[in-house]
Amino acid sequence: MQSAQGAVASVSCNGVYSFTKPVRDEIVLVTGLGVEGDSHAGIHVRHRSRVRADPRQPNLRQVHLIHEELFAEVAGKGYEVRPGNLGENVTTRGIDLLGLPVGTILRFGPAGDGGDRAPGDRADGDWARDDRADGGWAGADRVGGDPAGGDPAGGDPAGGDPAGGDPAGGDAGALGGSRAGGERAGGDRAGGERAGGRWAGGWADGERAGGWAGGERAGRGGGGASGGDVGALSGALDGVLAAAEGATLSEATARAAEAVRAALAREVAAEDAAAGEGRGGDRRPALVVAGLRNPCRQIDGFRPGLLKEVVGRGEDGRLVRKGGIMTVVLRGGVVRPGDAITVELPPLPHADLEPV
Numbered sequence: 001m002q003s004a005q006g007a008v009a010s011v012s013c014n015g016v017y018s019f020t021k022p023v024r025d026e027i028v029l030v031t032g033l034g035v036e037g038d039s040h041a042g043i044h045v046r047h048r049s050r051v052r053a054d055p056r057q058p059n060l061r062q063v064h065l066i067h068e069e070l071f072a073e074v075a076g077k078g079y080e081v082r083p084g085n086l087g088e089n090v091t092t093r094g095i096d097l098l099g100l101p102v103g104t105i106l107r108f109g110p111a112g113d114g115g116d117r118a119p120g121d122r123a124d125g126d127w128a129r130d131d132r133a134d135g136g137w138a139g140a141d142r143v144g145g146d147p148a149g150g151d152p153a154g155g156d157p158a159g160g161d162p163a164g165g166d167p168a169g170g171d172a173g174a175l176g177g178s179r180a181g182g183e184r185a186g187g188d189r190a191g192g193e194r195a196g197g198r199w200a201g202g203w204a205d206g207e208r209a210g211g212w213a214g215g216e217r218a219g220r221g222g223g224g225a226s227g228g229d230v231g232a233l234s235g236a237l238d239g240v241l242a243a244a245e246g247a248t249l250s251e252a253t254a255r256a257a258e259a260v261r262a263a264l265a266r267e268v269a270a271e272d273a274a275a276g277e278g279r280g281g282d283r284r285p286a287l288v289v290a291g292l293r294n295p296c297r298q299i300d301g302f303r304p305g306l307l308k309e310v311v312g313r314g315e316d317g318r319l320v321r322k323g324g325i326m327t328v329v330l331r332g333g334v335v336r337p338g339d340a341i342t343v344e345l346p347p348l349p350h351a352d353l354e355p356v
Helices: 048-053 069-075 230-235 238-246 251-276 298-302
Strands: 002-012 027-030 063-067 090-093 105-108 286-292 311-313 319-321 325-331 333-335 340-344
Touching (some): 105 251, 230 251, 238 251
Antiparallel strands (some): 002 090
16 A cells, blocks of 8 residues: 655665765665664664663564654754754654655655665775764764663663664674774675675674675666565565574564565565466565664764754653654565655554564
8 A cells, every 4th residue: 555655855765874975875774684784784683782681582673764844843943953863764754754654665765666776886895975073984984882881762772872872792784884983995894705795704694694695796676586586575574584583572563573574475476466367566675664763872972962953752651752663675686866765554443563
């Protein structure tokens, strides 16, 4: 069910753990894992506070989205926030992210795109990046540097969720490679060199399983399920769903995992139906909405006083979290600023988003 459209305002990715993420020309989604080269990609949870609590939890926080409208809202109160500053991977425009029900599918690119757009001009593997000191590499990459302090929303242990916070051990090399001073010369990564679209170093804990077949990436829809292969589509999320089955989950996380499973079932059924009619399925890059980001005190470390504008109370006294949403990659591929975003709501009844 398609209900609305918005657009991608900006995309960001960081291979090292820091609060902010540098703006990029494009990012590549990898099915069942996250953003290629991003520190939060993987089958199991990657945010440091969550790793401390239980490292075997499923990663339902693979791709973080924030609505651009939040920046305008806080700017009116004196806070300058730019894309990537709060650790999101995708900054959106024109979509009420916080009002989406769990299990919503977000597709990127125009309908009928066919999933065939290849990654763009990244000569020698280098990322185009914004070297601003406040939003990029210079001075922003505080590896393991989240300040002490708990999550005021009550969702994370002391230390907070850095919205870009690093997991125990700071294992940036295994998931996209560490960058010395933020540089990635010639496409080389500590912990894995990428040649011909393939990671030599692999993912931590074998977390490439269920993502790329053998590390292959083909075209826009090539971050896992593409080419109309229903089996590959259903198998691409095996890793994160198996992690959910094998872990002790909170009620909210269990509901989110079930919503991801249901979204996958809908996608497989649609692909099956399309194949039966002799046509291709919708192979655009796609995310499944799993829940809310739980804002933490690192936001005040970035802009003192900003946290109170991102977490508050509604008129009914309920906690309101404005820090964006967390998603799981359903279909891989390239996402760029300006891409259309199609919102597909799940079947009724709808369930509100909860922190995951």
